[in-house]
Amino acid sequence: MKTNTAIKSESNVPFRKIQKQSVTEDVESQLRDAILTGVLAPGESLAEARLGAQLGVSRASIRQAKFQLMNEGLLEFDERGTATVRRLTLSDAHEIVEFRQVLELAAIRLACSRLTNDTLIALEENIRQTEQESNLLKLTFLDIAFHEAIMRASGNSRLVDAWRGLRPQLELWLAGVHRRHSDVTARTCEETVASHKLLISALKTGDPDVAEKAMSEHTSSLQNWLLLEAEREQEAEA
Template sequence: MARLEYDESENLVNSLRGKVFNQLRKQILTGVYKPGESLIELRLSEELGVSRTPIREAIRQLELEGLVQSIPNKGVIVKGVSEQDVEDIFIIRTMIEGLAARWAAEKITDEEIKELQEALELEEFYTIKNDAQHLMTYDSKFHDIIFKASKSRPLMHMLSTFHFYIQSARNNSFETPGRPVKALDEHRAIFEAIKNKDADTAEKLTIQHITNASMNFNKTHQK
């Protein structure tokens, strides 16, 4: 596992604490650390190349987010993200991303339209090649450009807080066969609405897009 890098000009305590927390949260949400697995401070300290203090502080924050649990005589156990968590994330996404698409349609620049089109074209390329890793990268980039085009700092702050959770939900939505192709078609329609400055349609299509992803997740995880 790669060690953390940091800018020595920053406050090292705060920098390391934040970087360690973000790194561990990302690894939990992406499945590197799986539910039921133990997080051992000494091992994490060696893997990340930091002292145990920022590790301990990051674990406390992870516990506040419900991603890990401290159990007496067992240590820190990964809880991860439950199916209910993912369903909740989809609901949050419909509200936040629908609004982002509306504002993007109203405020997007010509340069951002070009960026959005390039991301869409690369998403199409990797969909055809069935390259899941690169596909998810450009799927995320498509949404990120829309967030940026919304020109809303509060909205961007909310999205940055949920970034890894949203990414986890997106990755789950691709588990259904055929979903990537349908998602691409939905992105094309959203792109056209934003390019044409049609805020109502952009918001409506984005909400439907996320609803479809949620339905596919539920279908995949039916017991």
């Protein structure tokens, strides 16, 4: 059985220099993007001195950003205090799927009775952008943004907060799967657009049961495939 040891990073990641305003937030943003795009790979260590030199900021700013990304579930620290990009396990994937489905089904039921024209316009604009997008990572973010709009439409701030707590790890997982399957971009786009149009139609009925059924079918079909890919990846690493 192979062990997941931390990968020492020697790569010269093409960061841009940090602007003076909101230094820590800018560092967080660049590191988050590097993680989600795979520039910083799962298991890769983040050395404060090297990153500080690349970004042109203090080690303290790097450290603060790393703690924020740890809170989001994108980084983890070992017993020596070394931060590495989180490597999601099959167990993590199952928990993400279960929690996402709980939130999504609750949200769409509430959204049915609280749907506004502004929300419908936002959802339809998201679909328009999705139809025109060819980048798989951007498709991932558009997909998540569509579902977050439904979360907000629920009118329940605690549901939204729970979703936003889950979102970084959901992005990490989905982005990783999609990077390994970049050949299916066109099919992913078509399937996403078709299923999202069905969700909008279900919302317009105003019937919570119809909307919940549509969301359950949407999330189940996608998540079954994603979990199968996670299982295959774990078997390949064994």
